[in-house]
Amino acid sequence: MYMPELPEVETITRNLNINLVGQKLLSIDFLRKDIIAEKLNPVSEYLLLGESIIKVFRYGKYLLFQFTNNYLMIVHLRMTGKLLYLPLLSEEDKNLYLNHKHTHVIFNFSDGELLFNDVRRFGKIYFSKIDNSVTLEELLNSGPDALSENFSKDYLYQRSQKSPKKAIKTFLLDQKIVAGIGNIYADECLFLAAIKPNRAAASLTREESSTLHDKIIQVLEDSILSGGTTFSDYRTADNHKGNFQNKLFVYGRAGESCRICSNTLESIKIAGRTTVYCPKCQI
C-alpha cells in the first residue's frame, strides 16, 4: 500500500544526516546477502569498513552515504524498505526489529546500529566507487531531481512535447525524465494541476505544464513538511509515521468524494499503475 517517494526519502536523509554523520562503520552483518546489488560501479563492502560518514544525501528516491575515502553506499527502499537507526527507537522497537524476520542487514557504527528492514525485499543496497567522469545522473540512470534547479519549467515543457504517446502520468513516473515522483505524488500533482492523468504528455499546453511544475514542487515540499506519507510500511529513521496521508486529495480515495467538487473519484489503470482522479476537476 505504500512506497517511499522523494518526500519520504528526504525525511529519512535529514534524520540520518543529524544522527549518522561522523560515525565510523565498524562492521556489517548480512542476514540476507541478496539485498546487495552488484551494480552502480560496484566495489567490495570491505573498502568501506573503518571509514566514517561525511554526509548523507538524496537523489530522486535514492539515499546516498558518502564515506571518508569517497566510496558510496547507495540505498533504494523501493516499496517497503526501512532504514532504522537503533538508538532512536523505543526499547520495545529495538528488540522487535533486531529479531525481526525482515531485518536483512545490520550496519554497526561507532555510536549505534543502522538496520535495513524490508518485507518484500525489493529494496537494494549498492556499494559504489565515485568516478568523477560519471555524473550522479548517469550513475543512477536518472533525469533531474524533482526539487533541483535542473528540473525547470522549460525542461518539463520541452520534454513533455517529445512524448506524443506517453500518458502524462506515466511520463511523471519515469525516473529518467524526472527523479523522485512515484504513484502517490503523480496522482496528487495531476489533481492539483487539474490535468487528466491519461492525457498524452505532449498535449499539455505551456500554461498547463507551468501549473503542473508549480504543483509538483508544492506537493513535494508540503509533504516533506509533514514528514512524508504513511499508509502502512513507511517509517522515518526513528520509526515515526508521516502525516501527509491526511492531506491527500486523490491517492487511495477511489469511490470517495472529491474534496473540491464532491464528485465521486474514479480509479483506472495506466501502464499497470492504479490511478485515482476526479473526472470533473481534471480535464
Add this chain to the structure above:
DNA sequence: CAAACATCCTGGGTGC
C-alpha cells in the same frame, strides 16, 4: 525506437 509486459516478493484482504 518506444511502449507494453513480465518479473521480483509478501502480507493483507476477499470470497467461498
Add this chain to the structure above:
DNA sequence: TGCACCCAGGATGTTT
C-alpha cells in the same frame, strides 16, 4: 475457520 486466490508497486529486462 481455513484455504485459495488476488492485489499492491519501482525499476529492470524482455518482447512486441
